[in-house]
Amino acid sequence: MKEKIFRDPVHQQIPVSDQVIYxxxxxxxxxxxxxxxxxGTTGFTFHGGEHSRFSHCLGVYELARQITNLFTDKYPDIWQVEDNLxxxxxxxxxxxxxGAYSHTFEGLFGTDHEAFTQEIITNPQTNVHHILSKVAPDFPDKVASVINHSYPNKQVVQLISSQIDCDRMDYLLRDSYFTGVQYGQFDLARxxxxxxxIKNGIAFTYGxxxxxxxxxxxxxxxxxxxYFHPASRAMEVLLKNLLKRAQHLYPKHVAFFEKESSRLIPFFENNYQLDDYLRLDDSVLNAxxxxxxxxxxxxxxxLASRFINRKIFKSVTFSDASKANLGQLEKEIQAVGYEPTYYTAINTSFDLPYDIYRPDSANPRTQIDIIQANGHLLELSHQSPLVATLMGTxxxxxxxxxxKEMLLPDDLFRATKENFLAELEKM
Structure with a gap:
């Protein structure tokens, strides 16, 4: 096909010359x-962060295209060229x-975006499956096996999902660009x-x-x-409580939800199919x-007004030792008139920046190997003192x-709020 060019703020140009991709x-x-x-809700904190999954997926494709071209040209003896497409x-x-507001929606309704990804690829009713089947009858299943990490060629799997892959490299650069921060920048060209x-995956030269x-x-x-900014998490909490309230109300207010939000009903009833899932997006939920x-x-x-107008909840950090005090805080909040089920929440966000491969762990990670002058592989934390500091932490x-109203002066509830502030100081 004639080459098509997608202009991109991160990669400048994304060329597409394969008809299947287009x-x-x-x-x-x-x-x-x-x-x-x-x-998701991070755009409420970093106002430039309004970019879409569409642009990210194009960016991941572009990195995969560059790497497969490199491997084809320089390492045809170890890279299987037939795996390029x-x-x-x-x-x-x-x-x-x-899906719409993906991770928050998943947590409440039990959907799984990776399972839906595989279904979109393998379901004969989808346009995606129809196109993939033209390549070969088993091609959709091969693509799905890369997504679920079962494809035999681990080089392909690690390019899509590992501790340093096309997905992570693009979203760090892209999210950094659109949120207006410098934290996610790194030397992609290097x-x-x-x-x-390498035989069982990918590695990096010592240089x-x-x-x-x-x-x-x-x-x-x-x-x-x-990603862990308190304000973004506050909006995520608000969104979750909003959807939770709607789910609670649905059985007694069916007519209202049939009129105002009919596409959510299959999820309220826990009886949804792929078509129901695909009909939802962020704009539908916002409406x-x-x-x-x-x-x-x-x-x-x-809650809906708070979410639409960005009236975020406030927060306080707590430790396991001070967690017992949360019950008293909820009582003070309820005394003012807020139902704790919908106006309070615990949000826990922890990340493991780097870890070596541990096959006995619940979710084993791939490790990053550095190729030494003698050709041997050395795991990155043995090469880098900085990474060794991060490893396993x-x-x-x-x-x-x-x-937020719990922190504002109000003569009517002055005593209650003073009690709340006193309890807050114990956290």
Whole structure:
């Protein structure tokens, strides 16, 4: 096909010259990703973070395209050239199953974006499956096996999902660019020039290990400064409580939800199919939230208004030792008139920036190997004192969220709020 160029703020140009890739981009399932925000509620904190899963998936495809071209040209003896298209397709489609306000929605309704990704790829009723089947009858299953990490060629799997892969490299650079921070920046060109296929995956040359080290530090900083930002988590908490209230009200207010938010009903009833899932996106939910601001239920209307107008909850960090005090805080909040079920929440966010491969762990991670002058592999933390410091350590915090009004002066509830502040100081 004639080459098509997608202009991109991160990679400048993303060329597409394979008809399969171009046809996949133009499917309704992939175009839907334009209506799914990459960062969910983070855009309420970093106002530039409004980019979509669509642009991210194109970026991941572009990195996979560059790497497969590099491996084909320089390492045909160890890289299987016949896996080029498979790698690029898996990169393009790796997030196609993400839903509206993905992680928050998943936590409440039990959906799984990775399972939906595989279903979109393997379901004969989807446009994506129809295009993939033209390559070969078993091609959809091969793509799905890369997504679920069962594909035999671990080089392909690790390019899509590992501690340093096309997905993570793109979202760090892209999220950094759109949120207006510098934390996620790293030397992509140096990493791409030092990446190598090895027998059971990928590794990096000794000359590029500082760039890999910089990438891991950038990832750590993005989690601490952007992804775990207290205000973004406050909006996530608010969104979860809003949907939880709607789910609670649905059985007694079916007519209201049939009129104002019919596409959520299959999820309220826990009886949804792929088509139901694909009909939802961020814009649909936002329209529902607007309608809910006029609900006769004061809690639903208030939570919807808070979310739409960014009236975020405040928070305080707590430790396991002080967790016992949270019950008293909830009592003080309830005394003022706020139902704790919907106006308080505990949010825990911890990340493991880097860890070596531990096959006996619940979710074993791939480790990052550095190729030495003699050709042997050395795990990164043995090469880098900085990474050794990060290895095996969790970073983040636990927060208790509550209405901002608890901190505002109010003569009517002065005594109660003074008690609340006194309890807050114990945390």
């Amino acid at each position: 046809d996949l981009i133009n499917t309704p399932e992939f175009q839907r990703l334009r209506r799914i925000k990459q960062l 498979l790698t690029m397709v898996a990169a393009l489609l790796h997030d196609i199953g993400h 990493i791409l020039s030092s990446i190598r296929p 590029g290990y500082h760039a890999v080290e910089d990438y891991l530090l950038s990832r750590y900083q993005m989690y601490m400064q952007v 529902y939230f607007q309608a809910w601001t006029e609900s006769h239920d004061p809690i639903l209307a208030d 969790f970073h983040g915090d636990q927060r208790f969220y509550f209405p």
